Amino acid sequence: MAKKNVNEVRNGDLKSNIVVLRSVWGKRGQKYYIQPQKNSKGQYPDCVRKVNSEGDMILKPGDDPDFLIPEDRIFTLQDGTTFNLNDPYQANEWKAIENCFLIAPSRFAKGADGNYLIDGTPDIVSNSNYGVKSRYGRAELYVEKPGLEAEQKVTRARLELQATNYIYQYGYEDWLTFAKVLGRNMENQPVPDVEYFLISVAKKTPEKIIEICSGGDLANRVLFITAKEAGVIRKRNGMYTYGEDGDLILGASEEAVIDWMRQPKNKKTLELIRKDAYPEMNGVD
Numbered sequence: 474m475a476k477k478n479v480n481e482v483r484n485g486d487l488k489s490n491i492v493v494l495r496s497v498w499g500k501r502g503q504k505y506y507i508q509p510q511k512n513s514k515g516q517y518p519d520c521v522r523k524v525n526s527e528g529d530m531i532l533k534p535g536d537d538p539d540f541l542i543p544e545d546r547i548f549t550l551q552d553g554t555t556f557n558l559n560d561p562y563q564a565n566e567w568k569a570i571e572n573c574f575l576i577a578p579s580r581f582a583k584g585a586d587g588n589y590l591i592d593g594t595p596d597i598v599s600n601s602n603y604g605v606k607s608r609y610g611r612a613e614l615y616v617e618k619p620g621l622e623a624e625q626k627v628t629r630a631r632l633e634l635q636a637t638n639y640i641y642q643y644g645y646e647d648w649l650t651f652a653k654v655l656g657r658n659m660e661n662q663p664v665p666d667v668e669y670f671l672i673s674v675a676k677k678t679p680e681k682i683i684e685i686c687s688g689g690d691l692a693n694r695v696l697f698i699t700a701k702e703a704g705v706i707r708k709r710n711g712m713y714t715y716g717e718d719g720d721l722i723l724g725a726s727e728e729a730v731i732d733w734m735r736q737p738k739n740k741k742t743l744e745l746i747r748k749d750a751y752p753e754m755n756g757v758d
Contacts, residue, residue: 493555495553517569636683651671705750
């Protein structure tokens with residue numbers, strides 16, 4: 474069997490298995506020298522081994538030194554330094570240094586406090602520096618993964634297309650129902666207005682359209698909204714309730730109420746809610 478080429482391109486690109494380091498400020502000739510880095514718990518990655526007084530790695534039973542990194546290894550990094558994570562040794566090299574403070578996980582990564590690690594946060598307090606970003610982090614390099622950004626965009630485009638296709642499988646009356654579930658009552662609105670609203674949702678949050686059209690429970694969701702608007706279902710003390718005194722608790726969230734509506738044991742009460750929400754339908758077969 475032929476040996477697999479770790480640099481083999483699959484499906485048109487190397488996807489996220491390639492890590493390329495880029496200079497934050499375009500310092501293409503700048504070099505950085507670092508050693509293996511410990512994690513937040515003060516531990517080296519499992520691919521790093523300590524060295525003895527002679528500079529040899531202290532190996533554990535079963536260790537293969539060809540794939541391990543000595544703790545005193547010095548890495549030379551610069552703009553364009555690349556690690557192929559399909560290669561076990563290069564993958565371990567990357568593990569050994571990825572926790573270094575000089576390397577941001579992405580160009581616009583944020584710290585725990587919400588500040589951008591590289592660019593900082595715009596000054597919105599002082600008039601003299603309004604909108605000016607101050608250098609916040611110490612990162613000099615950031616991780617770029619070729620193909621990953623394009624793959625994410627393609628995935629997003631597919632979701633938008635799927636949501637749009639769902640919309641055009643239905644007509645105006647169904648569109649009004651979808652809009653109502655999405656929180657917009659568009660009764661008697663022109664067809665183009667309703668259509669534009671749904672297409673806008675499909676572009677911004679296609680998952681919502683897909684869930685409405687393929688996830689089921691559409692009738693229950695419409696009933697919930699109608700009953701809530703009519704005051705049949707009310708929210709008291711953080712809980713949705715039914716009844717004049719609110720003695721029947723349905724759930725703390727919309728999803729909890731929908732789940733309650735699904736239960737066969739609640740069928741009779743659900744019918745009472747439906748009659749209260751649609752009084753004009755009472756007595757109509």
